Every structure is written in C-alpha cells, then in structure tokens.
Amino acid sequence: MNTAQALVARCEAKEFYDGLVLHRLIIPTGVNGVFGRGAEFEHVLEAFNALVSRAAASDGAEVCTFPPVIDRRILERVGYMDSFPDLCGAVYSFFGKERDARALSECIHAGKPWDDALKMTQVTLNPAACYPLYPTMTGIQPVGGRLVTMLNWVYRHEPSEEATRMQSFRVREFVRAGSMEEVLAWRDMWLARGLELLCSLGLDAHPDVASDPFFGRRGKMMSSNQKEQKLKYEVLVPVNSADNPTAVCSFNFHQQHFGSTFAILTADGEAAHTACLGFGLERVVMALFKAHGFNAGRWPDTVRQRLWP
Amino acid sequence: MNTAQALVARCEAKEFYDGLVLHRLIIPTGVNGVFGRGAEFEHVLEAFNALVSRAAASDGAEVCTFPPVIDRRILERVGYMDSFPDLCGAVYSFFGKERDARALSECIHAGKPWDDALKMTQVTLNPAACYPLYPTMTGIQPVGGRLVTMLNWVYRHEPSEEATRMQSFRVREFVRAGSMEEVLAWRDMWLARGLELLCSLGLDAHPDVASDPFFGRRGKMMSSNQKEQKLKYEVLVPVNSADNPTAVCSFNFHQQHFGSTFAILTADGEAAHTACLGFGLERVVMALFKAHGFNAGRWPDTVRQRLWP
Numbered sequence: 001m002n003t004a005q006a007l008v009a010r011c012e013a014k015e016f017y018d019g020l021v022l023h024r025l026i027i028p029t030g031v032n033g034v035f036g037r038g039a040e041f042e043h044v045l046e047a048f049n050a051l052v053s054r055a056a057a058s059d060g061a062e063v064c065t066f067p068p069v070i071d072r073r074i075l076e077r078v079g080y081m082d083s084f085p086d087l088c089g090a091v092y093s094f095f096g097k098e099r100d101a102r103a104l105s106e107c108i109h110a111g112k113p114w115d116d117a118l119k120m121t122q123v124t125l126n127p128a129a130c131y132p133l134y135p136t137m138t139g140i141q142p143v144g145g146r147l148v149t150m151l152n153w154v155y156r157h158e159p160s161e162e163a164t165r166m167q168s169f170r171v172r173e174f175v176r177a178g179s180m181e182e183v184l185a186w187r188d189m190w191l192a193r194g195l196e197l198l199c200s201l202g203l204d205a206h207p208d209v210a211s212d213p214f215f216g217r218r219g220k221m222m223s224s225n226q227k228e229q230k231l232k233y234e235v236l237v238p239v240n241s242a243d244n245p246t247a248v249c250s251f252n253f254h255q256q257h258f259g260s261t262f263a264i265l266t267a268d269g270e271a272a273h274t275a276c277l278g279f280g281l282e283r284v285v286m287a288l289f290k291a292h293g294f295n296a297g298r299w300p301d302t303v304r305q306r307l308w309p
Numbered sequence: 310m311n312t313a314q315a316l317v318a319r320c321e322a323k324e325f326y327d328g329l330v331l332h333r334l335i336i337p338t339g340v341n342g343v344f345g346r347g348a349e350f351e352h353v354l355e356a357f358n359a360l361v362s363r364a365a366a367s368d369g370a371e372v373c374t375f376p377p378v379i380d381r382r383i384l385e386r387v388g389y390m391d392s393f394p395d396l397c398g399a400v401y402s403f404f405g406k407e408r409d410a411r412a413l414s415e416c417i418h419a420g421k422p423w424d425d426a427l428k429m430t431q432v433t434l435n436p437a438a439c440y441p442l443y444p445t446m447t448g449i450q451p452v453g454g455r456l457v458t459m460l461n462w463v464y465r466h467e468p469s470e471e472a473t474r475m476q477s478f479r480v481r482e483f484v485r486a487g488s489m490e491e492v493l494a495w496r497d498m499w500l501a502r503g504l505e506l507l508c509s510l511g512l513d514a515h516p517d518v519a520s521d522p523f524f525g526r527r528g529k530m531m532s533s534n535q536k537e538q539k540l541k542y543e544v545l546v547p548v549n550s551a552d553n554p555t556a557v558c559s560f561n562f563h564q565q566h567f568g569s570t571f572a573i574l575t576a577d578g579e580a581a582h583t584a585c586l587g588f589g590l591e592r593v594v595m596a597l598f599k600a601h602g603f604n605a606g607r608w609p610d611t612v613r614q615r616l617w618p
Contacts, residue, residue: 031380031431039372063348067477068377071340082414085403093466094394098525105391115429122340157402168376216407
C-alpha cells in the first residue's frame with residue numbers, strides 16, 4: 001500500500017468503527033481495543049457460534065470452556081514469552097501488609113505510577129483459546145485421536161484504533177490431536193468447510209498462507225519459516241477495507257510441539273501431532289455488519305435463515 | 310465453628326470438589342481457583358442464565374457484554390485499590406526492545422522470577438461485573454432511571470482449594486440507576502424474586518445481611534459500617550457444607566457512590582443512586598449439583614422443567 005491508499009484505508013476503518021458505535025453495536029470505554037458489546041452484536045455472535053456448532057455436529061467434539069486466565073507456567077513452557085513477549089498479559093496483584101497498602105493508596109491518589117507495588121501471580125491472561133487444553137491432555141489418547149471444541153476469551157496486548165484489532169475477544173476453537181495424517185486431513189477438511197460456511201453468509205472470504213507476528217529480528221525468520229512450511233492458514237474477509245482484508249478464521253498445524261511439551265501421546269506411544277482452528281467471533285460479526293449493513297433485521301433473507309433457521 | 314467442625318467442613322468441601330472432577334464437570338489446571346468447565350456444567354449454567362432472563366423479561370433491561378479486562382482508571386477512581394488491593398488483578402506486559410526480550414527469555418528458561426521485566430498496561434481484570442458499565446452511563450438518565458443486564462467474567466485474586474472460591478468466574482448482573490426510592494424498591498423486589506427463583510430449583514436458599522472483605526484494620530470498620538447500614542444482602546445456599554453455606558447471589562446498594570464518581574445524573578440533575586445484583590453463575594450450578602447429584606439427567610422433574618421448559 002502507498003501513503004494515499006493507507007490514508008484511505010485508515011479513514012474507512014474509522015468510519016466503520018464510528019458506525020458500530022452509532023448503532024450501539026459496540027460501546028467505547030476509553031481504552032483502545034476494549035469495548036462493550038451491545039445486545040444485537042451479541043445476538044449475531046451467538047447465532048454464528050451456533051451455526052458453527054451445527055456445521056460440526058457430526059464430528060462429535062467434546063465441549064469445554066476455560067476462564068480468561070491460565071496457569072502462567074503454560075506460557076513459560078510453550079515458549080510464548082520468547083515469541084510474543086509484547087502481546088502477553090500477565091496478572092499482578094498486591095501481596096503486602098497494612099502499611100504497604102496505605103503507601104499504595106497514597107501513590108494512586110497522588111496520580112503516581114504504581115507498577116512497583118504489585119507482584120506477579122500464578123496466572124496470565126490466555127493469549128490463544130487452545131492453550132489451557134494441552135496440559136489437560138497429557139497421557140495416551142484414544143485410537144483415532146481426540147477432538148475438543150471451546151469458546152474462550154483471549155487477550156493480546158495490542159491496543160489499536162481499528163475495531164477489528166481488540167485487546168480482548170472471543171474465539172470459537174477446535175483442537176485435533178492424533179497422527180500427522182489424521183490431523184492434516186482434519187485441518188484440510190475444515191479449511192474447505194470454514195470457507196464455505198463464511199461464503200454462505202454472503203461474505204467475500206478467501207484463504208491464504210499466513211504467519212504469526214513473532215517478536216524482533218529472530219521473529220522475522222520464524223515467520224518466514226512458518227510460511228514456507230505452510231503451518232498457518234487464514235481465511236480473510238473485508239471488514240475495515242476491501243484492500244486490506246481481515247483474518248476471521250485461522251488454522252494452525254503445530255506438528256509435535258504441544259504433543260512433546262505436554263506428553264500428549266498417540267495410542268502407539270508417539271508424541272501426538274496437533275492442529276487447531278479458531279473463528280475470531282467478534283471479527284466475523286463485524287464482517288457481517290460491514291457486508292450487510294448495521295441493522296441485522298434488514299440483512300438478506302438467505303443470511304438471516306442461515307443464522308436463525 | 311470449632312476445630313472439629315472446621316475439619317469436617319473442609320473434608321466435605323474436598324469431597325465435593327473431587328466429585329465435580331470425577332464427573333468431568335470441572336477440569337483442574339494446576340492452579341487453585343482456575344479450572345475448565347465441562348459440557349454438562351455449561352449446559353446447566355446456560356439454562357440457569359436463561360431462567361434468570363425469563364424471570365426478568367418484563368422488566369425490559371438493556372443487554373450488554375463487557376470483556377474480562379477493563380480500563381485501569383476505573384479501579385483507581387472507584388477506590389478499589391484502597392479497599393481490596395489483595396484481590397486485584399492488574400495486567401502487565403512487555404514494553405522492551407530486542408535486547409530486553411533476550412534477557413527475559415534467558416531469565417524464564419533459567420527458571421528465575423520475571424516480575425521486573427514487565428510494566429503495567431492500561432487495563433486490569435474486571436473485579437465486579439457492573440464496574441465497566443458506570444463510566445458509560447455518564448450524563449442525564451431518562452425519567453424513571455435505567456436498567457441494564459450483563460453476563461461478564463470477573464476476577465478475584467484469592468486462590469483457594471474450595472470449588473466455590475474461584476479466581477475467575479461469571480456473574481449475571483443487573484444494574485439499576487435512578488432515585489433512591491426507585492433503586493431500593495427494585496432491589497427489594499429482586500431480593501424476593503431471587504430467593505423464590507433459587508427455591509423453585511429445590512435449593513435451600515435464605516437471605517442475610519452481608520459485607521465485603523475490605524482489606525486490613527480500616528477494612529474491618531468499613532465492613533461493620535456496611536452491615537449496620539444494610540447496604541449489602543446475599544442469598545446463601547449450602548454447597549460445600551450445610552453448616553457453612555455459600556453466597557450465590559448478592560445485592561449491593563451503592564447510594565450515590567457511582568452516581569457522583571461518574572456524573573450519572575437523574576432527570577432532575579441529582580447524582581443518581583445505583584444498586585446491582587449478581588448471580589454467581591458457577592456457584593448456582595455447583596449448588597444444583599450438590600443438591601440434586603452429579604448427573605443432571607437424573608435431577609427431579611420439577612427442577613429440570615424449570616431449567617429446560
């Protein structure tokens with residue numbers, strides 16, 4: 001993109017954000033990437049999530065839900081802090097006594113920074129919907145592997161003015177563990193299914209090979225490595241602007257990374273391969289409002305029938 | 310409670326936790342107060358939440374949803390850090406450069422503490438479902454005031470072995486703003502309605518005047534003050550043990566605290582009074598499993614018909 005195109009894209013993104021606010025679909029809070037969701041926004045989000053459940057019903061996934069915070073040791077063990085330190089959200093609290101608490105109060109009322117008054121707890125915000133699952137999978141998996149689905153809140157420290165780049169959002173996730181063949185066949189099946197599902201809602205969706213935003217110079221190498229090996233795919237849809245579409249669904253093949261880290265074993269004793277896919281639920285909802293207008297009551301009948309059959 | 314009673318209560322609490330795990334209603338993660346929720350647990354939680362919605366349908370509340378993180382300035386402005394510093398969860402992230410990131414990685418891989426490598430972000434975990442709403446209510450309210458309902462994840466830093474004392478859990482909340490008379494009449498109506506709703510599910514529920522766990526010596530005074538003025542009520546139900554019932558619903562009258570802090574004004578220009586009530590959704594679900602057994606399919610017909618009409 002050249003400078004003029006970038007400016008147009010930024011204006012379009014701002015206009016879209018303002019439209020969401022005007023129609024009370026989102027409620028700003030004064031912090032970029034953190035906003036309330038209005039009733040109609042949630043209504044669409046729940047309908048899309050239910051549509052995903054219907055599409056996957058015959059797969060027989062186990063269902064579970066994890067809270068927005070996870071064991072800090074997960075980030076340490078999977079190497080998250082090596083790759084994405086700038087995106088992390090670690091939870092700190094106050095461990096002091098009476099006197100320290102008084103000093104903290106005074107500091108806050110004087111408008112001074114209070115970073116140093118708190119210490120790290122055992123938990124961090126969860127940066128990827130599937131992370132809390134892996135440590136619970138330790139051990140030998142059933143023959144044919146395992147399939148689990150979740151809807152979790154995730155956190156990324158990347159404040160932005162774009163509606164689609166949130167600090168806190170929900171992901172509807174599926175995780176498959178098994179042999180390499182089982183896992184890749186499942187991932188490919190979902191690549192087609194996810195694309196079809198989004199297109200059936202009148203969205204101009206297309207897939208692409210992608211990479212994660214690894215930190216720093218070493219990160220650039222990791223990104224290009226990931227692209228070369230085609231470990232990550234995304235499905236993109238225009239939301240902020242047509243020229244610069246937004247990833248609304250991502251597919252990650254982890255090879256044996258989680259299998260060996262958490263001793264997730266296949267029936268024949270090998271470290272399991274895993275893959276996951278996640279729909280960024282808020283982004284899908286925003287894509288729908290962008291494509292069909294800010295009033296869901298006036299969306300095309302075909303789209304409404306898919307969402308509310 | 311004497312020592313023998315306390316020991317019995319602890320054994321009962323442990324037995325209940327183990328029962329939840331055995332039936333895969335909750336999935337431990339290695340951190341106290343942080344666990345996954347199984348499919349049946351969520352199925353009951355959604356049904357109870359829908360029952361609350363039906364009970365309140367004619368009240369016409371606005372619906373919204375806030376993410377698990379909120380603007381840090383809310384905690385600063387409402388005095389949360391003066392009253393509950395030990396319960397807070399502030400979000401820290403990494404703001405350094407390439408070199409700092411390498412040092413952080415080395416520190417983590419060497420198994421050393423990494424508290425000092427991060428700095429405070431603009432957000433904290435949300436400790437009370439209603440907090441993010443108040444700053445969005447600034448201004449003059451409609452005649453008759455306002456009523457809003459939300460289902461939000463909240464965080465309290467109080468790791469515990471008891472299933473009912475979670476670090477991260479969901480609250481179905483209602484907030485009423487208006488004149489003192491409007492707000493208190495609404496609170497009293499819900500005290501009766503909430504009690505009736507829980508009793509209709511075969512729970513042995515009873516109300517009580519309550520207080521918040523304010524920090525330190527000054528906190529003790531604030532707690533007894535709060536009790537004297539009857540600003541907080543709770544509905545209690547046996548979950549861990551019959552002798553030591555658990556609060557599953559709490560009602561708070563804030564007088565003009567939030568009204569004046571955030572300039573929430575009634576139609577005649579006064580700082581609005583506010584009150585809120587919240588069902589601790591996980592606790593209600595646990596109370597149901599405690600009362601009727603670990604298999605929801607075998608619960609009494611009357612209870613099942615209320616939940617899944």
